[in-house]
Amino acid sequence: MVVSPRLEMLGVGKRFGATVALADVSLVVQPGEVHALVGENGAGKSTLMKVLSGAVRPDAGRMRLDGQAFTPASPLAARAAGVAMIYQEFNLAPHLSVEENITLGAEQRSAGFVRRAAHRRRMAAIFSLLDRPDLRLDVPVRCLSAADRQLVEIARALLADAHVLVMDEPTSSLGLADIERLFAVIERLRAEGVTIVYISHFLEEVQRVAQRYTVLRDGRNAGTGAMADVALNDLVELMIGRRLHEMFPRVPHEVGVPILEIRGLAGRRQPCAADLTLHRGEILGLAGLVGAGRTELLRCIYGLDAVRAGTVRIGAYTAGPGARGVHLAQGVGLLSEDRQAEGLLLSRSVADNVTLSRLGPLARWGWINLRAVQRATTEWMRRLDIRARSADQRLRDLSGGNQQKTALARLLHHGVDVLLLDEPTRGIDVASKAQIYQLIGELAAGGKAVLMASSYLPELLGVCDRIAVMHRGRLGRARPREEWTEHALISAAASGKETAA
Amino acid sequence: MNTGAALAPLSRLPGGRASPGRRVLLTALAPFLGLLVVIALFYAIPPHPWVSLLDLQTVAVHTVIVGIAAMGMTFIIISGGIDLSVGSAIALTSVAVALALKQGWGVPAAVVVALGTGALCGFYNSVLITLLRLPPFIATLGTLGFYRGLAKWISGSMPVSAPAQGLGLWVRPAPVQEWLPLAPAVWLMLALGVFLAAVLRYTILGRYTFAIGSNEATARLCGIRVPRMKVYIYVLAGLLTGLAGLMQFARLTQGDPTVAIGVELDVIAAVVIGGGSLSGGQGSMLGTLAGAFLMAFLRNRCTVLGWPNFVQEMIVGHIIIIAVAIDQWRARRVER
Structure with a gap:
């Protein structure tokens, strides 16, 4: 007897204007398995999951859920069909209680009144499945830890009879102990027959928790198989693929005198005690995972975020804790990572x-x-x-x-003489990317200093003179580009431990 | 011609089939078109009272208080703020002016007192907003009560009569001089309108006001000292409120602490009818004046037709609703 897969996505394609986000992508997940979906930023993971959740309509391909055609018109419809998303940012109403959050929109009513008793019984069952029978249902969600909030999200999905749970970077805001607990919960859910699509950057985690994997690269399938058959190195290679063509025109430039020196710089939460020297004519890259503190570091240097300790020296000018205002006057400029929300006046010329x-x-x-x-x-x-x-x-x-x-x-x-560029090529077309790389090179050749944070490793390796990796708020040593490989950058970003190539 | 729209070329309309130039012109003229529609409507209603020159002169004078205050409010609303304390500040200023004149001070001194009082009110508002980081709505809701109370305190809760010293002539609908078809206060308002429209379009202050209202985070990123700019904006608006308070005194030739209750809503309505958006980043000075004139005109027509006060209130209320509905509709179209 052939058991039909729990979820099949076949030949899914999606374009946004001129950009191809997904091309002929397939994802097949069996019942009761944890399936890892991995890939670099921008590889198409989120778009694929948006298609699955009904938030994005694909241009091509088909989906089946338990053998039945599945074409969700909206996230609500997908949820009703048993596909639930657990996002990085939790979708909870902070002022409502745990119970109210879980039942929000799914209240069983009789004569307009919420039937609490029936709900409570089911919720108690769900929370004992999640190994937290002691979680109080009447506390407001804002009083809970990140880990507990995540459980509330999961409980909400389970209450709605979800068979397929999609977890997007579920461990990114958790501590070590909470991560262990989450893995135990995932194992229990799997034993109960729940299918989980697990998205993460942390490959070691993925290897522990998932049985099968699918790798996406540039909006295409790069590989799929059983986790037991693949080594971590192979996964990295599948993610990167590589065809480093002449995307990165190198403009010859000379590294000159120091222009920006930061010593022991610490922000409110991140970074902690960062040291860095940037020279004229130098392009320095910052690698790291999302949330590692790269953006915060740049904002502290720029003077946009409060500095808790340490100093920023720009030429003869020194700023420390308590300094007010941005350092534009000292010749430092910041390119925001979010051009829509912060970088630009979209409604102006x-x-x-x-x-x-x-x-x-x-x-x-x-x-x-x-x-x-x-x-x-x-x-x-x-x-x-x-x-x-x-x-x-x-x-x-x-x-x-x-x-x-x-x-x-x-x-x-x-x-400005010092350009702090935060994800300078995020979400832009390839031609513009190449132009920006060219421009960055020309600026360095003109004696300007560039400090750029990027999640796109090929561009860091292609453009920068030196690269430093940030891991959970700590800034590693800046090493010449030649000492790094993509593999070494990924492992340093994921583990914080640097291994020379 | 609406200067505010030329200031924001292409910025107020989503792309569409009509050529950008025409669309901009249409939006720019929208408040004036609305004005024309309302005027036409009143002619359609029997008994078709024609608008006489005196009617127009009266309407113009009745526009002055709301119009001048609304020009300040235009700056505030474009910067993404709001000021609910305008009515109270007008009352406070009129009382202060009355007290000054009663002391035997001359008109120049009275003008200084009016501007000073208004500027102080605006400054206090801005301090609450920038230092205490209160939302402008809350900060000025508080000072709405505070300034009103202050006005009652310094006046002993009684209207303060004072020698008008010719200030009354400023707001006489039919001016004494034959060659002046409109009251001096109206001319003052129009001149200020043209000047402030230019300030909004051609100065760094105007540019920063739009920038802060469009996206405060970007303004901060670009090194604009946002709190300081807000202080400037609220003080400038305060100066205009003070001038409006002086006109309030001129009209009644007494300082009445209970006058201008609810005027803040007319002022805000004038800005919104004139194309201002309560979410900031949009607005035009001459549009605001058209909005203020529209409301004064409505009130005047209702009076001429002999409609009771409550009818006026119901109609004006809906003009505001319609204007804001159009504003929201435009905002939604931009988002799509």
């Missing part, structure tokens, strides 16, 4: 965005010379190849690549 931080030279007595603004912007648009109808076009209507180049143009218009 290219000209407004490029000139915003340095309107002074374009104005007299506070009155702006609109023609000068226009001229300056047009010049930057030409030099950075920003494709817009005019300097007056609204940022919202530009592509991601052109938006990002606009954000870079602002730093250049400001004339």
Whole structure:
């Protein structure tokens, strides 16, 4: 007898505009298995799971759940069919109690009143399955630890009779003991016949918890099989694939005198005691997992986040704890990792965005010379190849690549010497990426210093002179690029232990 | 021509089939179109009272208090804030002016007192918002009560009569001088409107105001000292509120601590009708003036038609609702 798989996704394809997010991707998961879905950032894991959850409609392919055709029109429909997502950021109402959160939207009513007794019995059963029969149902969720909140999410899914649970980076906000407990819970769920799709960057975890794996790379299947048959190294190789073509034009540049020195820099939570020296004409890369503290480090250096201890020295200027305001005046500029929410004024024009931080030279007595603004912007648009109808076009209507180049143009218009670039090529097209790499090289050749954080390892290895890895808030030593391999970077990022290549 | 719209080319409308230029023009003119529609509606209603010159002059004068205060509010709303204390600050200023004149001070001194009182009110609001990091809605809800109480305290809860010293002429619908078709206060409002529209469009202050309202995080990232800018914006709005308070005094020639209750809502409505968005980043100075004029016109027509006060209130209420509904609708279209 052939048992039909619990979940089959076959030949799934999805494009967003010109970008191919998924191409002919398949994922087959058997009942009662933990299936690891791995891949680098941007490999298409989230998109695939959005297709599964009904949040994104695929352009091609089909899905089957227990042999039945499955075409969820919305996350609600997917949930009703038994597919539930446990996201990194929990979807809980912090002020409601555990019980209210679990039953939210699924209240059994009789004559308009919530039937509590029936619910309570089921919930008690679920929490004993989750090994937490002692969890109080009447406390507000905001009083719970991250681990318990996650259990509440899982309980909510189970109460809705989920057969397929998708866990997206479930351990990223947990401590070691909680991770062990979570693994025990996953094992129990599996024994109960629940199927789990487990997404994680931490390959060691994946190896422990999953029976089978599927690797995605650049929106395609890179491999699938039984976890027992594969070594960690093989998984890494499948993830990276590699075809490092001329994506990274190297502009010759000379490393000069130190321009930015940070000593023992600590932020509110992250980073802790970071030391780093950045030189003129140098491109220094920061690798690390999401949440490792790279963004926080850059923001502390820029003066946007509070500094708890340590110093930032920029030329002759030194900032420490209690320093106020950003260091634009000292010639440091930050490119935000989130250009939509922070980096740009999406509802304003290219000209407004490029000139915003340095309107002074374009104005007299506070009155702006609109023609000068226009001229300056047009010049930057030409030099950075920003494709817009005019300097007056609204940022919202530009592509991601052109938006990002606009954000870079602002730093250049400001004339900063130190560029802190946080994920400079996230979510932009390949052509713009290459242009940005070229630009970064030219800036270094012009004597500027670049400190860039990226989750895309090929670009770090392709562009940077030195690379340092951050792991849970700690900054490792910056080593020359030649001493790193992608493998070494991934393992340093995941474990915090550095092994020379 | 609406300067505010030219300031924000392409920024207020989503892309669409109509050419961008035409769409911008349409949005820019929307408040004025609304004004025309309302005027036309009133002609459609029997007994078709025609608008006389005196009517227009009266409406213009009745626009002054809300109009001047609303120009300050335009800055605040574009920056993503709100000021609920305007009405109370107007009352406080009118009392302060009355007390100053009663002391025998001249008109220049009274003007200084008015501007000073308004600026202090705005400054206090901004301190609460930036130092205590209160949401503007809450901070100014508090000062709404505080300024009203202050006005009652310094006036002994009684209207303060004072020699008007010619201030009354500023707001006389039919001016004494033949060559001046509108009251001096109206001219002052219009001149300020043109000046402030230019400030909004051509100065760094205006640019920063839009930037803060569009995305405060970006403004901070770009090194704009957001708290300091907010202080400037609220103090500027306070100066205009003070001027509105002076006009309030001129109209009644007494300082009444219970005057202008609820005026803050008219002021906010004028901005919103004029294209301002309560979520910030949008608004235009001349649109605001059109909005203020529209509301004054409505009230005037209702009076001419002999409709009771409650009808006016019901109609004006719905004008605000319609304006905000249009604003929300536009915002949703932008998001899509």
